[in-house]
Amino acid sequence: MKIIEAMKQIKDLQRKAEDLRKKIQQCSADLDIETPLYEDQFGKVKGWLQAHGDLCKEVLRLRVAIQRTNIVTNASVELGGKEVTKTIAEWIHRRRDLAATELLAYKMLTDRGLKEGQIKQSTGETREVHIRRYYNPEERDKAIDFLQSEPLMIDSRLEVVNAVTDLIE
Numbered sequence: 001m002k003i004i005e006a007m008k009q010i011k012d013l014q015r016k017a018e019d020l021r022k023k024i025q026q027c028s029a030d031l032d033i034e035t036p037l038y039e040d041q042f043g044k045v046k047g048w049l050q051a052h053g054d055l056c057k058e059v060l061r062l063r064v065a066i067q068r069t070n071i072v073t074n075a076s077v078e079l080g081g082k083e084v085t086k087t088i089a090e091w092i093h094r095r096r097d098l099a100a101t102e103l104l105a106y107k108m109l110t111d112r113g114l115k116e117g118q119i120k121q122s123t124g125e126t127r128e129v130h131i132r133r134y135y136n137p138e139e140r141d142k143a144i145d146f147l148q149s150e151p152l153m154i155d156s157r158l159e160v161v162n163a164v165t166d167l168i169e
Contacts, residue, residue, distance in 0.1 A: 003069060003088075003162040006062045013055050013062075020052045062167075069168040077157040080146055088161060095154040103147035109135045 001009075027037055028045050038044045070088040077084055077091065086094070111131055118126045 001167045003066060003165050003167055004159075006066055006167050007162065010059050010062050013059050017052055017055045017059075020048045020055070024048050024052070065167045065169050069165060072168065073161075073165055075157060075161045077154055079150060079153060088158065088165075091154050091158060095151050095158070099147055099150045099154075103144065106140055106143045106147065109137075109140045 024045060027041055027048075030036060030041075067089070070092060073088050074085050075088050075091055077086075111133070114131050116130050117128070119129050120126050
């Protein structure tokens with residue numbers, strides 16, 4: 001089974017579990033003046049609970065297999081003209097939040113709204129002031145552009161990797 005197949009199967013299992021929970025909720029009790037929906041309603045509810053538990057076990061098995069696969073499987077992504085190799089798990093973390101976190105740091109490199117020009121000092125004299133930047137604006141702009149694109153490049157590569165990588169059971 002491929003990673004993508006396991007991911008799709010998990011979604012289907014979760015949908016089935018939701019359906020069972022709805023049945024359990026609707027049929028777990030009634031008034032003694034009502035006609036039960038099923039001949040052996042107690043047995044039905046018990047069976048649904050068992051089936052729900054089995055679905056949860058299968059979701060867990062698939063999730064762990066995906067995690068196991070992601071931890072040990074390397075994938076290469078072309079970033080900035082270079083081929084970078086990391087495990088799928090590392091790429092997922094990079095995609096999930098770390099690239100965006102790094103992007104935020106570069107976006108903090110600003111002039112802080114400071115203005116250049118003439119200022120009047122406490123002595124009454126005027127003085128010319130200039131902004132000192134402790135960063136290279138061109139490098140900042142390149143990093144921001146790169147970091148904004150990085151998640152899309154990772155997504156594109158991981159879609160292919162998930163489609164061709166066998167699940168490690």
